Amino acid sequence: MAQSTKRGTGRGNGMSRRELLHAGVAGGLAVAAGRVVPAAVREPAGPAPMAAAPFELEEATIAQLQAEMDAGTHTARSLAEAYLGRVEAIDPSLRSVIEVNPDAVAIAVALDAERKAKGPRGPLHGVPVVIKDNVATADRMATTAGSLALVGAKAPRDSAVAERLRAAGAVILGKTNLSEWANFRSSRSSSGWSGRGGQCRNPYALDRSPCGSSSGTGAAVAANLAAVGVGTETDGSIVCPSAINSLVGIKPTVGLVSRAGIVPISHTQDTAGPMARSVADAATLLSALAGVDPRDAATAAGRGKAAADYTAFLDPDGLKGARIGVARAKFFGYSPEADALVEAALAAMKRLGAVIVDPADIPHAGEFDDAEFEVLLYEFKADLNAYLAEWAPGAPVRTLADVIAFNEQHRDREMPYFGQETMEKAEKKGPLTEKGYVKALKRCRELSRAKGLDAVMTAHRLDAIVAPTGGPAWTIDLVNGDHFLGASSTPAAVSGYPSVTVPAGYAFGLPVGLSFLGRAWSEGTLIRLAHAFEQGTKLRRPPRLLATADLTVR
Numbered sequence: 001m002a003q004s005t006k007r008g009t010g011r012g013n014g015m016s017r018r019e020l021l022h023a024g025v026a027g028g029l030a031v032a033a034g035r036v037v038p039a040a041v042r043e044p045a046g047p048a049p050m051a052a053a054p055f056e057l058e059e060a061t062i063a064q065l066q067a068e069m070d071a072g073t074h075t076a077r078s079l080a081e082a083y084l085g086r087v088e089a090i091d092p093s094l095r096s097v098i099e100v101n102p103d104a105v106a107i108a109v110a111l112d113a114e115r116k117a118k119g120p121r122g123p124l125h126g127v128p129v130v131i132k133d134n135v136a137t138a139d140r141m142a143t144t145a146g147s148l149a150l151v152g153a154k155a156p157r158d159s160a161v162a163e164r165l166r167a168a169g170a171v172i173l174g175k176t177n178l179s180e181w182a183n184f185r186s187s188r189s190s191s192g193w194s195g196r197g198g199q200c201r202n203p204y205a206l207d208r209s210p211c212g213s214s215s216g217t218g219a220a221v222a223a224n225l226a227a228v229g230v231g232t233e234t235d236g237s238i239v240c241p242s243a244i245n246s247l248v249g250i251k252p253t254v255g256l257v258s259r260a261g262i263v264p265i266s267h268t269q270d271t272a273g274p275m276a277r278s279v280a281d282a283a284t285l286l287s288a289l290a291g292v293d294p295r296d297a298a299t300a301a302g303r304g305k306a307a308a309d310y311t312a313f314l315d316p317d318g319l320k321g322a323r324i325g326v327a328r329a330k331f332f333g334y335s336p337e338a339d340a341l342v343e344a345a346l347a348a349m350k351r352l353g354a355v356i357v358d359p360a361d362i363p364h365a366g367e368f369d370d371a372e373f374e375v376l377l378y379e380f381k382a383d384l385n386a387y388l389a390e391w392a393p394g395a396p397v398r399t400l401a402d403v404i405a406f407n408e409q410h411r412d413r414e415m416p417y418f419g420q421e422t423m424e425k426a427e428k429k430g431p432l433t434e435k436g437y438v439k440a441l442k443r444c445r446e447l448s449r450a451k452g453l454d455a456v457m458t459a460h461r462l463d464a465i466v467a468p469t470g471g472p473a474w475t476i477d478l479v480n481g482d483h484f485l486g487a488s489s490t491p492a493a494v495s496g497y498p499s500v501t502v503p504a505g506y507a508f509g510l511p512v513g514l515s516f517l518g519r520a521w522s523e524g525t526l527i528r529l530a531h532a533f534e535q536g537t538k539l540r541r542p543p544r545l546l547a548t549a550d551l552t553v554r
Helices: 017-021 062-071 076-094 104-118 160-167 215-222 239-244 279-289 297-302 336-351 369-391 400-409 421-427 435-460 490-495 523-537
Strands: 028-032 035-039 097-100 128-132 171-176 228-233 248-251 271-276 323-326 355-357 464-468 499-507 510-517
Touching (some): 062 076, 062 279, 076 097, 076 128, 076 171, 076 215, 097 215, 104 171, 128 215, 160 171, 160 279, 215 271, 228 239, 228 279, 239 248, 239 499, 239 510, 248 279, 248 523, 279 499, 323 336, 323 435, 336 355, 336 464, 336 499, 336 523, 369 400, 369 421, 369 435, 369 490, 400 421, 490 510, 510 523
Parallel strands (some): 028 097, 128 171, 128 228, 323 355, 323 464
Antiparallel strands (some): 097 171, 248 271, 248 499, 464 510, 499 510
């Protein structure tokens, strides 16, 4: 999902603001534990409030889960069963989990035996994790990007992300719902809606958007349906659903985490990353995901740059002496509530010892939005065609053109609310050797990197730049689509640089996030700063599964 800071702003050259906003927020199936339940194509008129039973693992951290398994209070099996029970009890209202892993309990039992015989592999041993349904797994689960066009296709092998999670001893509990095709189908889509999974909802207010495209991961982790989760981002798709669900989200430098086996939008901007309830848990998960992979050429640039353990950067005093720039131009002013919460966050960081450089605006912000969308259109066609040829044997679609035709043939189930005009624009693009693509990519890289983030950080000697991640969640609107106001994800997305969002507070009970942006490969620094802010403020609180926002609280 790409962002804009002004409502209704045109983009020139026929590209609407909504098309840019949706560029990459990167009979269905709803799932309950132990069974697959058909989901209605038509959405219910409105959500009912949930009266959830107390959950003993609510807000449990990875460290706490490991301590309980070490003590014998819990086992990997009991954890898996507890979270699966939570999915069964809560998820029918959220539609955040698109499919549970039928082998989850058996995997957990095997990991318990291994722990007893050899000890744990590491901090993720036996920990239940959910992953987005565009991350391929070579098991009994499907990988569909939320589309009915890929139901029945079986991945020939695990994606790099799934492979690394299994190697770390994690229990992949299930796949999460998402904005279909990572929200690169229509400019009028509703974040979190997919033909396969229906409309995902925000656990803080069920009539509000969970943002996208990693909506299911955000809602599931926020509602304690798993310990942590994996999302993917092209522009905003990790940080927006993290912020809007009061989570920590890490959008890594492109190349830190392999994209092999992930349904793509853009090889220059796509990345997977952690979504968690704490910076410590996100850092733990990132440690397992990061690394060089010969199947993804972009990871070669990360050789020697990835940390072996990102939890080493968890310093509660990490803001002392840090120089934090404030990117005001383009990223403030669209939401008074978000602005007020971030002003309070700036005061807190100053209290915690940071040097606040205000303003420290990012040069050329907003000037490469058209070029970004052009790059994504070209790369989506090329990259999706390559993915379908290698990773989706047995699917009825082999190319983007096939997907477009499938959607037309199944319009009643795939396009009941919005179309596929973004896909149609991408299909019209030629090869990546065309001058239009080469020119647009060059503009993106120059303005976002050397003349953008690098320039302002060098000029002010900054450790990071901060801005509101976005505003509070908007109401779900399947008639008109999303109601975005603005956000700050694009500079890091287009440059391929990292960003970390952390909870900044609540407006009418709806979460708002604060983003830390940095230079390439600066994840450790951003984790240190975000952890210090988190520990100095302790703002996150779990959702209450309300039917609508509580307008009596600010």
